[in-house]
Amino acid sequence: MPPPGADAEPLLEIRDLRVSFRTEAGLVRAVDGLTLSVDVDDVVGIVGESGSGKTVSMMAVMRLIRDPNAIVEGEVLLRGRDLMALPPNEMRQVRGGEIAMIFQDPMTALTPVYTVGWQIVEQLRAHRDLSRRQAKARAVELLAEVGIPNPERRFGQYPHEFSGGMRQRVMIAMALSCSPSLLIADEPTTALDVTIQAQIIELMKSLRRDHGSSILIITHDMGVVSDLAERVVVMYAGGVVEVGPKAAVFRDPQHPYTWGLLGSIPRVGRTRGRRLTVIPGQPPSLLAPPAGCRFAPRCAYRFPKCDERPELVAKVGPGHLDACHLDPAVRPELRRERRTA
Amino acid sequence: MSDVLLEAHDLVKHFTVGGTAFRGGGERVHAVDGVSLEVRSGETLGVVGESGCGKSTLGRLLVRLHEPTAGTVRFGGRDITTLSRRQLRPFRRELQMIFQDPYASLNPRKRVAQILADPFRIHGQLSGAELRRRVRELLEIVGLSPDHVNRYPHEFSGGQRQRIGVARALALNPKLIVADEPVSALDVSIQAQVINLLDDLQDEFDLTYVFIAHDLGVVHHVSDRIAVMYLGVVMEVGPSDELFLHPVHPYTEALLSAIPAIEGEQEEIRRERIVLEGEVPSPVAPPAGCRFHTRGRYATEICSVERPPLVDHGGGRFAACHHPLDAKGDAR
Numbered sequence: 001m002p003p004p005g006a007d008a009e010p011l012l013e014i015r016d017l018r019v020s021f022r023t024e025a026g027l028v029r030a031v032d033g034l035t036l037s038v039d040v041d042d043v044v045g046i047v048g049e050s051g052s053g054k055t056v057s058m059m060a061v062m063r064l065i066r067d068p069n070a071i072v073e074g075e076v077l078l079r080g081r082d083l084m085a086l087p088p089n090e091m092r093q094v095r096g097g098e099i100a101m102i103f104q105d106p107m108t109a110l111t112p113v114y115t116v117g118w119q120i121v122e123q124l125r126a127h128r129d130l131s132r133r134q135a136k137a138r139a140v141e142l143l144a145e146v147g148i149p150n151p152e153r154r155f156g157q158y159p160h161e162f163s164g165g166m167r168q169r170v171m172i173a174m175a176l177s178c179s180p181s182l183l184i185a186d187e188p189t190t191a192l193d194v195t196i197q198a199q200i201i202e203l204m205k206s207l208r209r210d211h212g213s214s215i216l217i218i219t220h221d222m223g224v225v226s227d228l229a230e231r232v233v234v235m236y237a238g239g240v241v242e243v244g245p246k247a248a249v250f251r252d253p254q255h256p257y258t259w260g261l262l263g264s265i266p267r268v269g270r271t272r273g274r275r276l277t278v279i280p281g282q283p284p285s286l287l288a289p290p291a292g293c294r295f296a297p298r299c300a301y302r303f304p305k306c307d308e309r310p311e312l313v314a315k316v317g318p319g320h321l322d323a324c325h326l327d328p329a330v331r332p333e334l335r336r337e338r339r340t341a
Numbered sequence: 342m343s344d345v346l347l348e349a350h351d352l353v354k355h356f357t358v359g360g361t362a363f364r365g366g367g368e369r370v371h372a373v374d375g376v377s378l379e380v381r382s383g384e385t386l387g388v389v390g391e392s393g394c395g396k397s398t399l400g401r402l403l404v405r406l407h408e409p410t411a412g413t414v415r416f417g418g419r420d421i422t423t424l425s426r427r428q429l430r431p432f433r434r435e436l437q438m439i440f441q442d443p444y445a446s447l448n449p450r451k452r453v454a455q456i457l458a459d460p461f462r463i464h465g466q467l468s469g470a471e472l473r474r475r476v477r478e479l480l481e482i483v484g485l486s487p488d489h490v491n492r493y494p495h496e497f498s499g500g501q502r503q504r505i506g507v508a509r510a511l512a513l514n515p516k517l518i519v520a521d522e523p524v525s526a527l528d529v530s531i532q533a534q535v536i537n538l539l540d541d542l543q544d545e546f547d548l549t550y551v552f553i554a555h556d557l558g559v560v561h562h563v564s565d566r567i568a569v570m571y572l573g574v575v576m577e578v579g580p581s582d583e584l585f586l587h588p589v590h591p592y593t594e595a596l597l598s599a600i601p602a603i604e605g606e607q608e609e610i611r612r613e614r615i616v617l618e619g620e621v622p623s624p625v626a627p628p629a630g631c632r633f634h635t636r637g638r639y640a641t642e643i644c645s646v647e648r649p650p651l652v653d654h655g656g657g658r659f660a661a662c663h664h665p666l667d668a669k670g671d672a673r
Contacts, residue, residue, distance in 0.1 A: 165620060195616075201601065223602060250604035264530045266561065268585055278534045282500070
């Protein structure tokens with residue numbers, strides 16, 4: 001538990017993050033003003049469709065965007081320290097040390113030419129003052145902790161000898177090896193079958209209890225977010241359209257995009273025999289996104305004001321913010337009509 | 342509604358992996374290992390299961406894109422497994438397929454007009470102005486602009502490409518379409534559009550679907566009946582709602598419980614998560630007896646010895662289990 005008053009300062013604060021890429025066709029604005037914070041002992045889920053900027057914004061936070069045509073602007077504060085201004089060697093200590101990341105496809109995140117054990121030991125020794133022997137003992141412990149059977153034998157095996165679910169466990173073991181204060185998980189279960197996904201979700205929950213790391217999980221799966229996260233951030237076309245406590249966002253969503261997103265999901269026991277409510281059209285091109293609200297071209301409720309960019313502000317409750325010009329008083333009515341239409 | 346359009350009887354498909362062309366040898370993958378099921382006219386039969394359970398192989402066997410190792414497929418009462426290529430041709434018109442990857446399943450060097458005209462050329466139907474009109478009509482049916490006939494696949498988004506795949510499947514007025522993970526490569530909002538489209542087309546053209554997918558929410562939404570597969574075998578078949586509310590097979594129960602619930606979902610379908618231990622065994626050497634016995638929590642002696650047959654549990658429900666669950670969810 002954090003001491004009283006500790007939550008005054010968020011663990012991670014992203015302020016007006018912008019990522020764009022210079023291309024032959026013009027400037028692609030992949031992330032356009034992302035602001036969000038993660039508290040100590042917090043689990044935040046970022047949801048959104050492909051191209052909404054979820055992954056690229058987290059890569060920017062980790063300063064892993066190496067493309068010379070990328071322009072990254074904004075502030076990323078980890079316990080008040082601006083990561084964007086850190087010299088590379090200090091940033092390297094933050095990566096893997098204070099912030100760890102796991103990816104959708106563990107096969108590409110692990111190198112195929114070294115054993116799994118070697119890779120964990122390398123990670124440990126880069127961040128901790130451990131002897132080879134101590135690091136090995138710790139690595140075996142970690143493999144056992146993430147539920148890999150026969151950890152001693154598995155230590156000496158190569159990534160291709162592991163199944164998808166087991167590889168993701170290895171990634172989690174590596175991520176946790178330095179007890180990071182923040183774990184960024186980018187679609188950690190997307191490549192896995194639902195029963196293996198359930199195993200990984202349970203594992204992440206128990207590790208969070210034991211290690212006290214905050215988690216920032218990126219996913220397109222509303223079920224996974226609902227299961228793990230305490231707060232939900234909905235992204236669309238490079239920006240946040242809605243953010244709030246999980247219960248508020250799922251039970252009383254405010255932004256028409258969130259309505260559409262939730263309405264599109266076939267839910268067991270709810271939608272059978274009914275049509276899914278769809279969002280017409282497709283996300284905008286990030287080369288020339290709409291000047292005002294980015295969702296306006298697909299929104300059934302747009303009115304002249306939508307030509308202005310809406311700000312992300314709390315209108316319906318503490319901590320529940322949305323970027324929509326609609327009067328909060330009329331939204332429940334509109335949403336009801338939409339669902340019965 | 343109840344007449345059987347397609348019937349699979351004891352279908353088996355083994356693949357040989359490894360080995361060499363001269364020596365032979367290698368290992369046999371038991372992809373589909375004795376599947377019997379029927380697809381009724383006008384219905385949507387969902388097929389679910391985890392990767393490697395054989396659902397895609399089954400789909401391909403049903404339209405004879407794979408030759409079965411053993412067993413038969415009957416379409417409209419006629420055994421199509423023994424037909425020659427020429428004899429099969431009229432059946433090909435009636436049995437179509439939609440594939441998962443809208444990027445890989447369309448030839449990148451062909452324009453949409455050509456992709457959609459090919460079925461007619463192959464089957465010697467329509468030509469000239471009539472063909473062009475039909476191609477434009479097909480695009481309209483699937484919600485694309487007929488003015489896009491001269492575009493190449495890469496000029497379309499994933500959702501639009503999947504619509505082209507649907508148009509191609511519809512071209513020859515088929516009776517049955519096997520859709521193999523037709524929406525799993527798409528974002529949720531686009532996925533919903535394609536699901537609604539398939540739904541409309543079914544009503545409009547009296548189509549029968551075999552809908553293969555790993556997403557249980559999607560399968561439940563579209564299917565009248567569902568077959569649950571595990572390691573090449575059907576574990577349970579039944580009407581969608583009953584199967585989801587009261588699974589008979591412990592594997593179905595575990596599979597359903599693994600779906601993460603969305604906040605605010607109805608309580609009755611929320612269930613305690615049963616986390617299955619371990620992973621799916623290799624289909625090269627599937628477990629003897631019941632294939633699920635290595636992970637089933639109710640498994641006993643008999644489960645590792647005797648393969649349970651698919652038994653009628655009433656109300657159109659069949660399950661292959663020695664310890665089926667009753668309505669309260671308790672194992673016998």
